[in-house]
Amino acid sequence: MRWLIILLMVLALPARGEEVIAGLSQSRVSITANFEGSEILVFGAVRREAPVPRTGQLHVIVTIQGPSTPVTVLRKSNVAGIWMNTDSVHVDQAPSFYAVATTGVFSDALSHTEDLRHRVSVPQAIRSVGAVVEDSPNFTEALIRIRERGTLYQMLEGAVQLERSTLFRTRIQLPANLTEGFYITRILLTRNGEVLDRYETGILVTKVGLERFLFVLAHERPWIYGVLSIVIAGLAGWGASAAFQFRRS
Numbered sequence: 001m002r003w004l005i006i007l008l009m010v011l012a013l014p015a016r017g018e019e020v021i022a023g024l025s026q027s028r029v030s031i032t033a034n035f036e037g038s039e040i041l042v043f044g045a046v047r048r049e050a051p052v053p054r055t056g057q058l059h060v061i062v063t064i065q066g067p068s069t070p071v072t073v074l075r076k077s078n079v080a081g082i083w084m085n086t087d088s089v090h091v092d093q094a095p096s097f098y099a100v101a102t103t104g105v106f107s108d109a110l111s112h113t114e115d116l117r118h119r120v121s122v123p124q125a126i127r128s129v130g131a132v133v134e135d136s137p138n139f140t141e142a143l144i145r146i147r148e149r150g151t152l153y154q155m156l157e158g159a160v161q162l163e164r165s166t167l168f169r170t171r172i173q174l175p176a177n178l179t180e181g182f183y184i185t186r187i188l189l190t191r192n193g194e195v196l197d198r199y200e201t202g203i204l205v206t207k208v209g210l211e212r213f214l215f216v217l218a219h220e221r222p223w224i225y226g227v228l229s230i231v232i233a234g235l236a237g238w239g240a241s242a243a244f245q246f247r248r249s
Contacts, residue, residue, distance in 0.1 A: 018048040019197040020060070020189040029174065029205045037176045040064065040203065042101075043169040046189060056192035059102060059109035060160050060168045063120060063188075064203070066097030067181035068127075073139040089139035093127040096179035101156040101170045111193030118188065118195060122153050151175045178205050 022044030029038045042062050071094045077086040100122065102109045115121050128140055147153040152175060160170040183203040189196045 017196070018046060018058075018189060018191070020187050020199045021045050021047060022187045022199045022201070024185065024201060024203065027201070027203055029178070029203060031178060031180070031205065031207045035176055037178075038174045040172050040174060040185075041169065042172065042185065042187065043167075044187060044199070045167050046165065057104075057108070058162070058165050059104060059190045060162055061103075061106075061109055061120060061186075061188040061190060062099075062101040062160055062170050062172070063184075063186045064097070064099045064172055064174075065095045065125060065184045065186075066205075067179055067183075068093040068095050069179075070094075071143060073143050075139065075142075087139075089128065089136050091126060091128045091140065091143065094143060095125050095153075096181075097152050097174070097183065098122055098125050099154040099156065099172045101154075101159040101172060103160040103162045103168070104158060106155065106157055109190055109193070110188070110195070114190070114193060114195050118198075120186075120188065122155060150177070152177070174205075180205055180207060 022042060025041035025043075026038075029040075046058070046060075071091040073089050073091060075087040076083045079086065100106070100120065106121065110118075110120055115124055119125055122144055123140065126140055126143070128136060144153055148155075151173070154172070156170070156172070159172075160168055162168045181204075183205055185201050185203060187199045189198070
């Protein structure tokens with residue numbers, strides 16, 4: 001049924017060369033106490049005006065980018081037998097989550113010039129301006145490696161299935177440790193490494209229930225949150241002590 005809807009959308013729109021039309025399995029992700037991550041299905045179709053010259057392979061690139069925040073990357077060195085922080089680089093903006101899925105090898109799907117223009121690859125999504133350390137690119141690479149190990153940064157080459165150069169789909173796994181905010185989703189249609197068309201939408205990630213209440217309380221009423229934490233800790237200690245005394249009697 002979903003594919004039928006996409007095809008009807010394709011037929012209903014006016015023709016203008018090759019263009020991409022896409023949708024998401026969900027536009028909102030709710031973080032609860034037992035949240036273990038979520039899988040997003042990105043699907044769509046390529047509409048083209050007939051006849052369209054087809055020189056070069058058609059590719060589809062899908063990116064999902066979480067909210068960007070400043071990050072300070074530290075480097076430890078052995079000084080007189082003690083490991084300590086000796087250098088640091090301030091990264092102006094780094095996505096809290098970033099995934100790139102392609103129909104093939106990334107370098108085949110997008111040229112370096114187009115990557116610089118559209119900031120598609122993981123390194124291009126990170127902005128570090130004014131770093132004074134001589135080997136500052138190494139700090140950016142270290143940040144990427146750390147977040148790749150935590151599945152916060154993902155490069156998924158070949159994960160997009162493109163059928164008959166028309167219908168495409170891919171699944172991207174969002175980890176459990178997501179940051180709240182708006183996750184920008186881009187779908188780029190490329191041929192010969194150049195971007196022909198792009199489609200952009202988004203996913204809203206929010207905490208709900210008790211998690212939302214505690215988050216808002218901690219950030220907007222920190223003194224109340226602190227008092228409640230002390231009270232709850234005291235009650236828990238008293239309860240454990242009472243239970244221990246009851247078992248001894």
